[in-house]
Amino acid sequence: MATKKPEIPTLATLVEKLKSGELYEEVKKEVLNSQLWTSSFRHGYADTPRNRVLQIVSNVWLHLHPVKIHRHALRIKFTWCMGGITFLLFLSTVVTGVILMFYYRPVGEYAYFDMKYLQYDVPFGMLMRNMHRWAAHAMVITVWLHMFRVFLTGSYKPPREFNWVIGVFLVTFTLLLSFTGYLLPWDQLAMWAVTVGTNMARATPFLGHEGPFQEYVFGVSPRYDARSMLIGGSIVGPPALLRFYVLHCIFIPLVAGALMIVHFWRIRKDGGISGPL
Amino acid sequence: MAETITNENKKSVASTSKKSPKKDESKDTIWSRRDFFSIAGWAGFMATLGLSSLFFTRLLFPRVLFEPSPIFKAGKPSDYTVGEVSTKFIKSQRVWIVRDLEGIYVVFGLCTHLGCTPRWLNTEKKYKCPCHGSGFTKDGTNFEGPAPRPLEHLKITLDPDGIIEIDKSKKFLYEKGEWGKPGSKLLI
Numbered sequence: 153m154a155t156k157k158p159e160i161p162t163l164a165t166l167v168e169k170l171k172s173g174e175l176y177e178e179v180k181k182e183v184l185n186s187q188l189w190t191s192s193f194r195h196g197y198a199d200t201p202r203n204r205v206l207q208i209v210s211n212v213w214l215h216l217h218p219v220k221i222h223r224h225a226l227r228i229k230f231t232w233c234m235g236g237i238t239f240l241l242f243l244s245t246v247v248t249g250v251i252l253m254f255y256y257r258p259v260g261e262y263a264y265f266d267m268k269y270l271q272y273d274v275p276f277g278m279l280m281r282n283m284h285r286w287a288a289h290a291m292v293i294t295v296w297l298h299m300f301r302v303f304l305t306g307s308y309k310p311p312r313e314f315n316w317v318i319g320v321f322l323v324t325f326t327l328l329l330s331f332t333g334y335l336l337p338w339d340q341l342a343m344w345a346v347t348v349g350t351n352m353a354r355a356t357p358f359l360g361h362e363g364p365f366q367e368y369v370f371g372v373s374p375r376y377d378a379r380s381m382l383i384g385g386s387i388v389g390p391p392a393l394l395r396f397y398v399l400h401c402i403f404i405p406l407v408a409g410a411l412m413i414v415h416f417w418r419i420r421k422d423g424g425i426s427g428p429l
Numbered sequence: 430m431a432e433t434i435t436n437e438n439k440k441s442v443a444s445t446s447k448k449s450p451k452k453d454e455s456k457d458t459i460w461s462r463r464d465f466f467s468i469a470g471w472a473g474f475m476a477t478l479g480l481s482s483l484f485f486t487r488l489l490f491p492r493v494l495f496e497p498s499p500i501f502k503a504g505k506p507s508d509y510t511v512g513e514v515s516t517k518f519i520k521s522q523r524v525w526i527v528r529d530l531e532g533i534y535v536v537f538g539l540c541t542h543l544g545c546t547p548r549w550l551n552t553e554k555k556y557k558c559p560c561h562g563s564g565f566t567k568d569g570t571n572f573e574g575p576a577p578r579p580l581e582h583l584k585i586t587l588d589p590d591g592i593i594e595i596d597k598s599k600k601f602l603y604e605k606g607e608w609g610k611p612g613s614k615l616l617i
Contacts, residue, residue: 375598380490386496386499386598389495
């Protein structure tokens with residue numbers, strides 16, 4: 153079979169092609185028709201209502217978002233964008249937190265020194281730690297402001313009452329994330345803050361050994377109660393550090409993440425962001 | 430199967446009612462086979478879930494803790510003088526050992542206001558908390574400052590060798606009427 157060899161273009165023809173724009177068109181055509189491109193971007197840029205809908209619903213990252221929103225939903229004066237800012241801060245803590253995990257060991261002997269190592273010996277370590285800390289502080293503030301806004305605008309009323317309850321769980325998990333993260337620097341402030349905080353668990357009804365009705369529950373004692381379950385012993389020691397680390401990095405973010413998915417999805421299903429009356 | 434269906438068809442024809450064969454079937458058994466497997470499946474699933482939750486809860490309480498023991502030895506009863514508050518163990522164990530005419534008892538050095546360690550002032554014969562000024566008499570009764578209740582007493586016993594043994598995990602609270610209970614005081 154005598155196939156025709158592809159012609160090797162000379163430099164002169166190439167330059168001519170480049171000048172006329174023919175080369176650009178050829179490359180563009182080649183790229184846009186490639187399997188990689190067509191399987192990744194399944195819709196063009198046509199600015200028609202139908203195509204815009206397709207762009208949103210056929211994208212896993214965008215499909216949680218509504219295809220169209222009310223004009224009032226963009227009014228910053230109404231929403232303060234507090235929910236969105238809270239989510240952005242959550243994402244920052246996830247990214248910086250994962251980076252911190254490359255160096256931090258939740259072990260009594262190492263934790264404090266790993267924190268110091270991150271601050272003084274790891275390039276950009278101080279930046280990551282401070283970003284994580286400040287984003288966490290800011291998130292606690294913005295989540296409350298978001299709740300305040302939702303309350304003021306009456307957005308907790310039916311049909312949005314389910315989402316309000318999800319939001320209450322989310323604010324609780326935000327505070328628990330903050331509390332569990334507080335222990336991890338493993339310094340005196342962390343130790344005593346968590347000692348005071350977990351001492352409150354002694355007074356848990358039924359399950360705390362100093363709480364009301366504990367005498368009706370079998371086996372509740374200082375050794376077996378809500379507090380010792382939380383800190384894995386009777387004092388805030390290495391077991392407490394490991395437990396708080398697992399809660400902080402794995403358990404609570406997973407649960408909060410799942411609730412966030414429900415929260416965002418319900419906004420859309422409950423008729424979008426509530427509008428001014 | 431074929432036989433049953435024909436039987437049921439006969440029955441329904443005989444009774445002249447227009448019930449479906451399925452309804453008749455559910456009449457003479459409590460559950461259909463499908464119901465039974467569905468219930469059994471769910472019951473098994475829930476039982477597994479419930480049991481593993483119990484296992485996990487138990488898993489969170491290890492059998493051994495690598496912590497200082499709450500029990501310690503505090504010498505012989507004759508080491509303590511009547512009418513005195515011993516500050517021998519306040520640094521290491523956070524307790525005072527007090528001997529009166531009846532016997533020996535242990536006062537826990539944890540202010541009932543916010544948890545600081547008070548100081549025993551021998552000249553004024555009182556425990557004084559440096560944080561917010563709570564004052565307690567020799568036996569731990571609160572008489573000044575913000576402390577809402579007396580200091581706690583701890584369990585004191587004598588081991589077979591005649592040595593005092595103090596268990597800090599067992600507390601005796603005045604407001605619960607526990608100060609006279611066995612173990613709250615070593616009678617001599």
